[in-house]
Amino acid sequence: MIAKEFDYQRPATLEEATAILVAHPGETTRILAGGTDLVAWLRDDAVAPDLVVDIKDIPDLRDIRMEGDTLHLGSLTTFTDLIESDIVEEHAPLLIEMASTVASAGIRNRATMVGNICSAVPSCDAGPVLLALDTTVHLAGPGGARSVHIDDWFVGLRQTALTDDEVVTHVTIKLQEHGGAYVKLMRYAGEDLAQAAVGIVVYPDHDYRVAFGAVAPTPIRSARIEEALAGKPLDESLIAEVVGMVPDEISPITDMRATAEYRTHMCQVMLKRGLEAAVQRLAGIGPAYETRLI
């Protein structure tokens, strides 16, 4: 039960939404989309807003479409929408591999991918995958629209480039031929938060992207590992080389979910298996997407 009382508004347009946000700046206003984080935090008294702005009535925020080589995903796109989308399946099955590991079916039906990167907890599943893909986040604010590349999105623990008076409208992902893998450490096969995660994209000509989740205050890309891999075909010695780099690239903590040592060890295992799968998928011979690699 949510014991604390708050105001609730449900704007019908983006303009109305930003006007409300401008009029009620700061931490005491919260945007509600899927609500799977926000409502749980309200229940636990972890947040105490005076105003909740529900953006679900705003039109056109749930679009999934291709614009040329770019995938457009509206900010109200749920994880289930991703999983059920033929467009996503054809052009970016890595997103489905990621989405299918998020929580349970009931949560996936409500939780939005954009909400996931706005909450920006270290373990957010969308983080490592969007970092590995070429993603741009699009926002609307009182000054109009602007965009932020995903590399600049996560700025600190649960902090993003989003300002108090802005709403994310959509993300775009520039796509080209690729193989990908999202490997997630869970404590069992049921729904779980990532204890550690690796997102990998491999483009032709040995061009690699590697990102980690839940092993730093934010999801992180590893430029050093990408450089070490760049231009080289994947083989055992190259894998061993980059696996050896993992401990210096991440900064996991020990908490009740896992020790730092196990998280590091598993990032190494997941990087190895993820790279192998992504390279094979690029070649069209890998394990099908959504096959568990660990």
Place this chain on the structure above:
Amino acid sequence: MTTTYPFDAESKDDELKSVGTPAVRIDGLEKISGAAEFVDDIDFGPGLLHAAIVESPHAFARILSIDTTAAEQAKGVVKVVTGKDFPYKFGMYMEDRYIFAQDHVRFAGEQVAGVIARSHREAVQAAALIEVDYEVLEPLLDPKEAFAEEADLIHPDLGDYTHVPWFFPKADTNIAHWRKIRKGDTEKAFAEADFVLEDTYRVPRYAHCAIEPHVTVSKLDHADRLTVWTASQSPHTQRHLFAEALAPLGFTHKDVRVITPYIGGGFGGKAGVSMEIMGAAMATLVKGRPVKVRWTREQEFYNTYQRQGVIAELKVGVMNDGTITAVQHRLYWDAGAYVEYGANVVNAAGLSATGPYRVPNITNDSLCMYTNLPPGGPYRGFGYSEFHFGLESHMDRIAEAIGMDAVEFRRKNAIVEGDELSYGAHMNPSGLIEAIDKTAAAIDWGVEETSDNPDTVIGKGMALFWKAPAMPPNASSASFLKFNEDGSINITVSGMELGQGYLTVMAQIASEVLTVPVDKIRVETPDTDRNPYEWQTVASHVTWSSGLAVQKAAIEAREKIFDVIHQVYGYEDDSLYLENETVRCKTDPEFVKPLREFVIDGIQTEEGTWRGGPIIASGKFMPEFTNANSDPETGQGGHPNVHYTVGATGVVLEIDKDTGRVWVRKAALAVDAGRAINPDLVKGQIVGGLVQGLATVLYEDMRFDEGGKMMNPNFTDYKIPTAFDIPDEIIPIIVEVPQPDGPFGARGVGEHTMIAAAPVIANAVYNALGTRIKSMPVTQEKIAMAFREQQT
């Protein structure tokens, strides 16, 4: 009329019509259709009040003051209560608890005050306004630290507490009970043994995680009757403890009524009395209005019973031929802040800590240690699940050390009928050897399997289990049975349908005696005003004990039926028998008298008068061969346990060497049910218990912070298995060596099926990787990191 003792243990399968058949459970349609009513479903109307509980944030503190002024003035508030309103002690086996904290709190989450309001939201909002000033004390969180001589006392008045005669608390210590077993000469046996293995095993606390959290609605009406609707396994025990605790307010047992509709799982967590006492007490202050107290999932974790943790120091001596000669088992139980129920878990474990083996020399010390963690209490397995982890791990290690096959080693030492138990009584008939052999065969024991996946290896494990019901020596069951005009039957009992199929099994037992089909018998959940006594639905004893009470009621009804026939037609009682709802006569094959023709209205005689009348019967059962009077220093002399149920568990698992992830590919479990009254329900217990046990060893991991506060009272971080996490294949095996004093030979199986799940995984992990994990849970992380360590 005489009621002969039934004991139909030797009935042959082909003579039985209902017992032994997979009758469809009588509560099934109600439950799968969603029609079954639980406490929270009952509509109490707009007058229903709601309570919120103020909890201690500290694990150990002195209460300096409580300011309720603001809460009393808050919107919607009807009443605010604190410990001062109810300075009454209560407890199941030892009175060491108060309804609300008095001068001290002893675990984080303990109830300090309550707010009754018109809505739950208003109650919660007002509860936040109550200010409690504490002097925080250093909590004791480890049972061995609590045992230390210099340890602070959690209950300084322990020496004055009232308790059952078979507990031995040590005043001026934190030892609430010390169960000792001294048999033979353990020291001499260790000295003479060819091999001795000594090690320590650790088992943390666990939560039951029933799908339905605790909930209670209580109402004191204007006739001074206190009615309490609870999600409980123990309606009569609750009534008794409510009446005792609230006696200073003028209540006697007849004034207190407990109604228990269906419950959404118990597993021991809803036995005895925990949060329900708050509701019962608070209702006395708002006469005429029902009050609901409903636990959140968080409260369900930290303020009901938890399964106790244990540090088990185990030493076992064997001869080279594999004969076990001595066991020394020292169990330090983390029993929590209040042990009114949990101390009996400690007692039960101490009596049986040798496991299902023939051991001539025994030194057991089972120590019930107060700690500043939530109260320990009953959980499926009742101490046995806990100590079997170390014991059955140890047995594997000994077998390997002396070069003996682990199954052969167990077979050699397995306890059999007539062997002397640790307290001097003798083992009941049992099919342990058969269970071992069938389980081993089911997992192809001895046949090495290899994986096609280079990342994984295959391992196999075996473990045995035993358990006796842990009860007061005179724990009783009773039943009423009445016929209706159409020959159908209503039975009232006070055991609880926990999902195990109890109601169906009671119907099958009555059906067998009276030849009335199960679908013409209705068995209801308890209302203590209407249903006869049952101690509790715990200890895996109701099939046996309540089953005997129902069987005796059915036999009494049958005798009354024969008596009517005899009065009217003159046939001798012993020439009569029942068949397909009719009375037949061995000496007159032509005689057929349908039950429905006379079980209410009687039979008209030739003169036109009537004989008979409504057929009603009652039955009761109390074991008359048990006693708990043993020597406190040796444990010898009593007969505390009625009998043991035994069995074996085996698994085949696959492990990813890099990640430590475990897949249970095959699990087999054989349990000696004596007689499976309903084989489908026994199989349900095997599957359910095994999966619950696997959860405790593979996933569940309760954590407390340095201050003693539970860190993961939620399913985000306290993991219980989903459908994705259960074994690929479970092979249930029913062994039937009849229990001579059981209904048709039956004995309980409900708890036993989870007991060996933890060690069997530890043993299979060792078999696969050569890695021995000696603390639960055996998570993928522990396996991977231990294996990695071992490789370097």
